[in-house]
Amino acid sequence: MSQEHKAKGRTPGERRDNVPRASNRPQYMTVGSGSTSESAARLQALLDNDSGYGGSVAGDSNWNPTLTEDRPTPVHSPMIRGESSEAAENERRMQASAIHQLWYNQHRVALARSINRVVDLLKGLQEENAVWPATYPSVQRAEASSPTVSSPRRSLTHTQSTTEVLPREASPRPSLLQRAQTSVGEGTSGEAESSKVAEERPAPEPRLVSPQIAQEFSILKLDLKLGALHQTELVHSLEKNSIASLLDGKISSSIRHLLSLRERIEDTSSKVLVTGDLNAGKSTFCNALLRRKILPEDQQPCTSIFCEVLDARENAGVEEVHAVHKDAVYNRHDESTYDVLALEDLEKLVTDNEHYNQCKVYVRDVRSIDESLLNNGVVDISIIDAPGLNYDTTKTTAVFARQEEIDVVVFVVSAANHFTMTAREFIWAAAAEKAYIFIVVNGYDTIKDKERCQKMILEQVSGLSPQTSKESSELVHFVSSNAIPTGPSPPPGGNGGSGSASGGGGDGPDFDGHSDPKGKGKDKEKIRDFENLEQSLRRFVLEKRARSKLAPAKTYLLNVLGDVHTLAQVNQEVAQSELDRVTKELAELEPALEASKKAKAEVSDDIDKTIEDTCKEIYSHTRQTLTTTIADAAGADLGVPYPGLLSAFQYAEDIKEAILSQVSTSVANCEEHARTKTIHGVNSIKQLGILHLGDEYTELSFRSDMMFRRKRDILAKQIEVETELWDFFDFSTLLQKQEKMAGTGMAMTVATVVGGRMMGGFGWVDGALGIAKIAGSHNLRKLAVPGAFLCAIAAVYYILDQIPNSLPQRLSTKISSQLHSIDYVHSNSDRISSSVRKILRTPANNLRVGLQRSVEQLGSKREDTRKIKGESEIARKYFGNLVVQSREIRGAVEAVDLEGPAPGVAAAYDS
Numbered sequence: 079m080s081q082e083h084k085a086k087g088r089t090p091g092e093r094r095d096n097v098p099r100a101s102n103r104p105q106y107m108t109v110g111s112g113s114t115s116e117s118a119a120r121l122q123a124l125l126d127n128d129s130g131y132g133g134s135v136a137g138d139s140n141w142n143p144t145l146t147e148d149r150p151t152p153v154h155s156p157m158i159r160g161e162s163s164e165a166a167e168n169e170r171r172m173q174a175s176a177i178h179q180l181w182y183n184q185h186r187v188a189l190a191r192s193i194n195r196v197v198d199l200l201k202g203l204q205e206e207n208a209v210w211p212a213t214y215p216s217v218q219r220a221e222a223s224s225p226t227v228s229s230p231r232r233s234l235t236h237t238q239s240t241t242e243v244l245p246r247e248a249s250p251r252p253s254l255l256q257r258a259q260t261s262v263g264e265g266t267s268g269e270a271e272s273s274k275v276a277e278e279r280p281a282p283e284p285r286l287v288s289p290q291i292a293q294e295f296s297i298l299k300l301d302l303k304l305g306a307l308h309q310t311e312l313v314h315s316l317e318k319n320s321i322a323s324l325l326d327g328k329i330s331s332s333i334r335h336l337l338s339l340r341e342r343i344e345d346t347s348s349k350v351l352v353t354g355d356l357n358a359g360k361s362t363f364c365n366a367l368l369r370r371k372i373l374p375e376d377q378q379p380c381t382s383i384f385c386e387v388l389d390a391r392e393n394a395g396v397e398e399v400h401a402v403h404k405d406a407v408y409n410r411h412d413e414s415t416y417d418v419l420a421l422e423d424l425e426k427l428v429t430d431n432e433h434y435n436q437c438k439v440y441v442r443d444v445r446s447i448d449e450s451l452l453n454n455g456v457v458d459i460s461i462i463d464a465p466g467l468n469y470d471t472t473k474t475t476a477v478f479a480r481q482e483e484i485d486v487v488v489f490v491v492s493a494a495n496h497f498t499m500t501a502r503e504f505i506w507a508a509a510a511e512k513a514y515i516f517i518v519v520n521g522y523d524t525i526k527d528k529e530r531c532q533k534m535i536l537e538q539v540s541g542l543s544p545q546t547s548k549e550s551s552e553l554v555h556f557v558s559s560n561a562i563p564t565g566p567s568p569p570p571g572g573n574g575g576s577g578s579a580s581g582g583g584g585d586g587p588d589f590d591g592h593s594d595p596k597g598k599g600k601d602k603e604k605i606r607d608f609e610n611l612e613q614s615l616r617r618f619v620l621e622k623r624a625r626s627k628l629a630p631a632k633t634y635l636l637n638v639l640g641d642v643h644t645l646a647q648v649n650q651e652v653a654q655s656e657l658d659r660v661t662k663e664l665a666e667l668e669p670a671l672e673a674s675k676k677a678k679a680e681v682s683d684d685i686d687k688t689i690e691d692t693c694k695e696i697y698s699h700t701r702q703t704l705t706t707t708i709a710d711a712a713g714a715d716l717g718v719p720y721p722g723l724l725s726a727f728q729y730a731e732d733i734k735e736a737i738l739s740q741v742s743t744s745v746a747n748c749e750e751h752a753r754t755k756t757i758h759g760v761n762s763i764k765q766l767g768i769l770h771l772g773d774e775y776t777e778l779s780f781r782s783d784m785m786f787r788r789k790r791d792i793l794a795k796q797i798e799v800e801t802e803l804w805d806f807f808d809f810s811t812l813l814q815k816q817e818k819m820a821g822t823g824m825a826m827t828v829a830t831v832v833g834g835r836m837m838g839g840f841g842w843v844d845g846a847l848g849i850a851k852i853a854g855s856h857n858l859r860k861l862a863v864p865g866a867f868l869c870a871i872a873a874v875y876y877i878l879d880q881i882p883n884s885l886p887q888r889l890s891t892k893i894s895s896q897l898h899s900i901d902y903v904h905s906n907s908d909r910i911s912s913s914v915r916k917i918l919r920t921p922a923n924n925l926r927v928g929l930q931r932s933v934e935q936l937g938s939k940r941e942d943t944r945k946i947k948g949e950s951e952i953a954r955k956y957f958g959n960l961v962v963q964s965r966e967i968r969g970a971v972e973a974v975d976l977e978g979p980a981p982g983v984a985a986a987y988d989s
């Protein structure tokens with residue numbers, strides 16, 4: 079029979095890489111009558127046509143349909159021709175397997191397609207995140223949310239405390255979108271943060287991770303750890319772009335993980351990680367599964383590296399150990415990545431881990447396809463014996479368990495010790511990732527009160543992994559691994575598959591408790607329990623591989639879609655509030671810009687006018703003042719006393735100096751006037767600046783005392799007026815004076831002139847004529863000569879007497895004409911007003927530049943705001959679509975029902 083099995087089924091070692099995949103399509107053995115039954119043929123045809131994707135995946139360019147073809151389902155036990163009941167049974171199993179296969183493929187297709195869509199979604203999110211840095215939200219759930227729909231996501235929180243479980247569907251929108259900096263004491267209603275509230279806030283800031291979001295997010299949660307800083311504080315200190323780039327990294331790794339998950343669900347191999355507390359009996363359990371003492375067992379912790387036990391067929395049928403070098407990526411075809419050791423060296427290898435941290439143990443299976451886990455004919459299964467969990471290894475094992483190729487985690491716990499803290503932590507973490515944990519309570523033989531032990535363990539399991547607890551009869555097993563007979567070494571040249579009752583031979587106890595007629599009742603029971611476990615584990619790995627292989631993909635997809643959904647909702651809202659904000663800002667900016675442009679033009683004109691008016695006023699004031707000063711210089715009190723005829727020349731010099739000094743003083747006064755006007759002008763410009771630019775206005779320092787710092791004696795050097803003799807005989811002045819006096823009726827007589835009265839003008843001529851009349855012409859003729867002489871003397875005396883009156887006038891006239899010749903009045907007026915213009919232009923130009931800058935700033939701010947508005951509009955649409963898409967894909971993923979019994983499976987194996 080075993081020959082027949084080999085001939086028709088797939089013999090060990092037959093399925094290798096060089097066998098083309100196409101020939102590996104499911105082949106179903108004809109049993110009983112020797113012809114395939116109708117229904118089996120129909121199923122076969124169905125499977126033949128079903129690539130796993132039907133015609134619906136044409137668009138999935140990344141998908142390789144050949145990979146979806148599954149392995150042939152082999153016969154499970156040898157047959158006896160003519161035994162119709164057994165044949166019927168076989169056919170039933172076959173059909174069931176085929177149905178299961180179909181069912182499995184459909185789910186695989188659905189998940190793979192979802193993976194492709196999510197990858198596209200994430201890539202899109204990455205692109206959007208680069209343009210519009212996504213907000214990383216702080217979410218607070220509303221306490222009032224009613225937990226109506228159970229969450230598809232199993233997170234650590236869910237397993238820790240059921241009171242905290244608030245299903246995602248219960249609050250499809252984050253109830254209170256808050257930035258963490260404002261979250262304390264803010265907003266208590268169940269309403270999502272209104273855009274009004276958002277509007278009142280300043281521009282959106284980097285989004286924050288609150289403890290809530292830490293629970294909410296699973297895949298896209300940012301790992302922010304820096305010294306003693308709390309995550310929230312750390313996010314506060316990060317720029318929006320830094321958060322966006324962290325998120326980008328997360329998305330990239332999520333895409334990578336999804337791609338490897340897709341590869342994984344296309345792959346037909348399965349890995350079972352056996353882990354647990356130190357010395358819980360993991361190695362003993364693995365050996366019991368293999369029915370061979372392959373892995374070293376010891377009373378003290380001994381396994382220090384990960385030992386993966388694989389079917390020797392994967393190593394060309396050769397039994398050996400490949401000790402993988404530390405930091406090397408194992409490649410069976412590259413011997414530089416490992417050292418080859420014999421199976422016997424394993425004991426030394428696992429205890430001495432200086433050079434290796436994992437090894438591949440290729441062993442030939444001693445059991446039949448029906449019983450074997452490794453060589454089961456459907457899926458390539460490898461068992462990994464992990465080091466016992468302790469402080470050092472827990473993290474490594476958790477990382478190992480998280481590897482996507484680990485389909486099943488078998489947790490071995492000591493019946494005597496129950497779950498240690500390390501065990502709990504590990505299971506919590508693993509449950510969040512894998513959903514189902516297969517729990518082996520080992521060393522059950524050492525327990526007296528077995529019922530109590532079971533009760534306590536099951537209670538603990540329900541707290542640790544509700545999913546596992548729900549199916550405890552299948553997933554939690556109480557066994558004594560050391561009671562399982564094992565063979566020490568492989569049968570020489572044996573190839574396994576020799577039947578369930580046989581093992582590798584050897585000198586150990588019987589391999590099968592059933593075949594041991596003398597077996598003690600208790601041992602039989604232990605073996606039966608272990609066989610039950612094996613059946614469950616087989617079912618778990620083989621029959622329910624949809625769960626073990628597809629569930630991680632489904633769980634991960636749901637998690638990542640949940641994250642994307644939350645992120646999309648939050649960002650849609652943020653984009654909306656940003657849009658509202660910038661729209662409002664634009665509505666304020668547009669008129670502000672127009673006003674600024676207008677102000678710029680107006681102020682410019684204003685300033686020009688102010689400057690021109692001021693300068694004009696200063697010019698005319700200066701001109702007027704100087705002209706008057708120069709004209710009136712002679713008449714003014716020069717403060718120079720007449721020292722007498724002898725010092726007349728000195729007197730003339732003093733007079734000149736006094737006149738010039740008076741002119742200089744007048745110039746100084748004009749400058750002072752200009753200074754005051756300038757200060758006023760500068761202040762006016764400043765007021766204009768403050769009015770139109772506010773705080774933006776930069777005031778220049780103006781020191782009015784620095785104006786007109788010219789030496790006062792310059793004028794004296796410019797003017798050179800020579801004092802001439804004639805200056806002392808200023809007839810014109812005298813004449814003017816006479817006319818003036820005549821005009822006022824103050825005639826003077828010669829007597830008064832002679833009498834030394836120095837007042838009067840030509841009164842003496844009148845006096846002379848009067849005398850002439852009295853004396854008569856004859857007498858007068860006699861008196862003419864002495865009279866004329868006397869008159870001349872009197873006139874000279876008079877003129878000399880008039881020097882203090884006539885000299886200043888004369889000199890003033892001379893000075894005035896000189897000043898006129900050098901255009902003194904105009905040049906000074908011009909100088910002063912030009913200087914003022916120059917000074918006023920500095921703050922004026924400064925104000926112009928400020929106004930121009932203000933216009934430019936407002937203009938560029940408007941451009942920026944318009945740009946943000948455009949981006950926000952796109953972001954709002956994008957995230958709105960993302961919300962819909964992520965919800966839709968999540969619906970499709972949720973529809974992949976891995977929970978219910980796989981059709982056909984029960985029928986195939988329940989017999």
Ligand SMILES: Nc1nc2c(ncn2[C@@H]2O[C@H](COP(=O)(O)OP(=O)(O)OP(=O)(O)O)[C@@H](O)[C@H]2O)c(=O)[nH]1
Pocket residue numbers: 355356357358359360361362363374375376377378379380381382464465466467520521522523524557558559560561
């Ligand atoms: N009584 C009893 N002893 C057991 C059972 N299973 C294992 N042992 C014993 O427990 C000890 C530890 O077993 P191992 O299989 O080495 O334990 P382990 O978990 O692989 O140990 P490390 O990986 O080194 O942490 C050995 O002495 C086994 O014989 C069991 O079911 N019942």
